[in-house]
Amino acid sequence: MITRREANVSLLSTMMVAAVPGLAMAESQVIELPPPQTEGGKPLMEALKARHSSREFADRPLAPQVLSNLLWAAWGINRPATGLRTAPSSQGKMDIDLYLAMANGVWIYDPKAHRLLQHMQDDVRGETTTGQDFVKTAPLNIIYVSDAARMGKPSNADRMFNGIADSAVIGQNVYLFCAYEGLATVLRASVPGERLAKRLNLTPTQAIYFAQSVGYAKT
């Protein structure tokens, strides 16, 4: 879908947030991502060799193209005919949404249109941790939100099982993309899940088990 918004993502992002303060669901609060670059680059085995956790982030935002590539790698559609993704999910229910905590608010990744929808304008990055200071510095904290409403009628155990597993496989994609791109990242289970769910105004069927900090490495 080509729209006038596609021109300059980072500029638009700033512009839109500045233009409509306090307006939570305005149609214009969308960031169209540039198409992901899925050709070439480092071999899989090289990315596996470079995979590691890092907790030291430079304090600058991710370039729009890097964010686009990252989100596609994490949980993008790799089979457009069916909408299936780069990671599996329990019984194919695709219960996970990526909520992206950045300096300019919280955005939800929309894999179908490969764009971001603003969820709220607050910078909640520091609230995605139970006390790790580096989290605030990372320009992006991905919050993995599992929605049991997509699972049929799951038991509580199944909700947890699926939510944990379906977040973790995406987390590994993020790890490998960061190794491939030379970014720093760490997948964190030290997340105040219930408190953060309230802060994000999630529904009772939505739960958070993991967050993942991503950014350029501190040099």
Place this chain on the structure above:
Amino acid sequence: MITRREANVSLLSTMMVAAVPGLAMAESQVIELPPPQTEGGKPLMEALKARHSSREFADRPLAPQVLSNLLWAAWGINRPATGLRTAPSSQGKMDIDLYLAMANGVWIYDPKAHRLLQHMQDDVRGETTTGQDFVKTAPLNIIYVSDAARMGKPSNADRMFNGIADSAVIGQNVYLFCAYEGLATVLRASVPGERLAKRLNLTPTQAIYFAQSVGYAKT
């Protein structure tokens, strides 16, 4: 570590099993894997593009080099100085062992020496499922075994959380390696965890949440 066993993996595998029937822990029941090939090959983004679940397997064993590369990609050591791996684990406890159910028995992957240690001689592939027929055909069913004994003093909830998450991230490595190599695979939560743990004579601290079938695609 170079030993006389390194010569020909597939030949030795057959030989050793044939030579010592009924002897469960004989020192010779080891398969030294060829060193993993970690250079070159398909880019990460191409592997992500090709990632999918498949339940149709050809009935022939994996070549030793493919098995070697697969296991390194899954849960191999990518930083020899520290022993750290291609996938993360909760609090770095590395609670997961890969038990490999193949036609010639169950083998445990030893990442440090990059070799297989025989655990039992039975073909339990068909017992790693709650009823999916294709499982028996796959030459390899990886059983993810989480050992809470490595977690310190975890609560029951933590044991489960860590076991599920730490299996899933490795499972995603296997998915991507299979996409890279053109193999078929599916990560399965439909595993009779407790029954299978008994069948494998696991200790009370070991638990199974996932298995993953891997093989050549049926043509």
